[in-house]
Amino acid sequence: MTTITATTKKNLVLVSGRAHPALAEAVAKELGTELVPAETRTFANGEIYARYGDSVRGCDAFVMQSHCAPINEWLMEQLIMVDALKRASAKRITVVAPFYPYARQDKKGRGREPISARLIADLFKAAGADRIMSVDLHAAQIQGFFDGPVDHLFAMPVLLEHFKKQLDPDTVTVVSPDMGRVRVADIWSDKLGAPLAIIHKRRDPKVPNQVSVHEIVGEVEGRVCLLVDDLIDTGRTIAKAAEALKANGATGVVVAATHAVFSDPAVEVLQSDFIDQVVVTDTLPVSADKHWDRLTVLPIAPLLARAIREVFEDGSVTSMFDGAA
Numbered sequence: 001m002t003t004i005t006a007t008t009k010k011n012l013v014l015v016s017g018r019a020h021p022a023l024a025e026a027v028a029k030e031l032g033t034e035l036v037p038a039e040t041r042t043f044a045n046g047e048i049y050a051r052y053g054d055s056v057r058g059c060d061a062f063v064m065q066s067h068c069a070p071i072n073e074w075l076m077e078q079l080i081m082v083d084a085l086k087r088a089s090a091k092r093i094t095v096v097a098p099f100y101p102y103a104r105q106d107k108k109g110r111g112r113e114p115i116s117a118r119l120i121a122d123l124f125k126a127a128g129a130d131r132i133m134s135v136d137l138h139a140a141q142i143q144g145f146f147d148g149p150v151d152h153l154f155a156m157p158v159l160l161e162h163f164k165k166q167l168d169p170d171t172v173t174v175v176s177p178d179m180g181r182v183r184v185a186d187i188w189s190d191k192l193g194a195p196l197a198i199i200h201k202r203r204d205p206k207v208p209n210q211v212s213v214h215e216i217v218g219e220v221e222g223r224v225c226l227l228v229d230d231l232i233d234t235g236r237t238i239a240k241a242a243e244a245l246k247a248n249g250a251t252g253v254v255v256a257a258t259h260a261v262f263s264d265p266a267v268e269v270l271q272s273d274f275i276d277q278v279v280v281t282d283t284l285p286v287s288a289d290k291h292w293d294r295l296t297v298l299p300i301a302p303l304l305a306r307a308i309r310e311v312f313e314d315g316s317v318t319s320m321f322d323g324a325a
């Protein structure tokens with residue numbers, strides 16, 4: 001019998017949308033590779049076009065996009081890029097969305113609402129994604145919305161490294177700014193060996209972006225409070241929490257958040273006298289006009305690059321986090 005035998009090797013291909021090219025370049029550098037050139041443009045009527053400059057046939061493709069504003073445009077671009085990879089015969093396609101779009105709409109809070117986070121997962125799947133990689137999902141259960149593997153990465157090791165150098169566990173209290181962050185804040189408190197406090201935050205479901213603090217559970221008087229959150233959007237959650245903490249005797253308020261969404265008026269709100277320091281990562285671009293002296297932006301590229309390498313080499317992403325899940 002005559003057979004044809006092919007010895008194939010795997011090729012990692014990294015491509016990026018236009019939202020945050022600096023992050024994609026940094027990930028490529030960490031991986032010791034280069035981005036595959038992609039021609040992406042927007043037509044006069046808003047439609048998006050994408051085409052790859054090199055063959056992607058049979059490759060293990062990772063398509064990066066950071067979902068900052070205009071979020072719907074960048075989402076559509078990533079979907080189109082996935083579709084182009086699928087039609088160009090990529091063997092496996094991983095959507096790398098460091099900040100998962102629409103993650104906050106993960107359940108029906110009231111009747112007749114959408115579950116947009118689920119819709120996003122369905123869209124990625126329909127476009128041709130085999131797996132998703134994201135950092136600090138707003139709710140871990142979003143992993144279950146996608147019918148396929150989801151690599152849920154945690155920025156905590158990156159942020160923790162920064163704070164471990166400067167905070168004394170004997171004087172720090174880790175604070176969750178709302179009930180949704182308690183589990184994550186609890187892990188921070190274990191890692192730092194510091195006590196935990198929780199803020200009871202209320203929002204009027206009919207008024208977006210407004211926040212009020214009801215009460216603080218836990219000891220904050222005379223303590224340096226480390227507020228931990230997944231994202232800062234308008235900054236009001238953090239600003240209101242910081243104000244309440246200082247009013248209850250906190251000697252300092254420092255903030256650790258993964259995703260710097262920084263919609264207006266976040267930069268103004270976060271420069272409040274109640275906030276001593278804000279530390280975020282660059283999962284989303286933070287433009288020069290959104291920097292101020294008490295803001296630190298830590299690079300997320302090494303974490304993403306390591307996870308991409310683990311996935312490509314069939315290694316272990318879980319091993320990267322040592323109990324942070």
Ligand code: R5P
Pocket residue numbers: 104177178180181209211229230231232233234235236237238
């Ligand atoms: C809420 O559940 C989130 O974790 C953030 O705390 C919130 O979305 C931040 O929004 P903003 O900065 O507009 O208060």
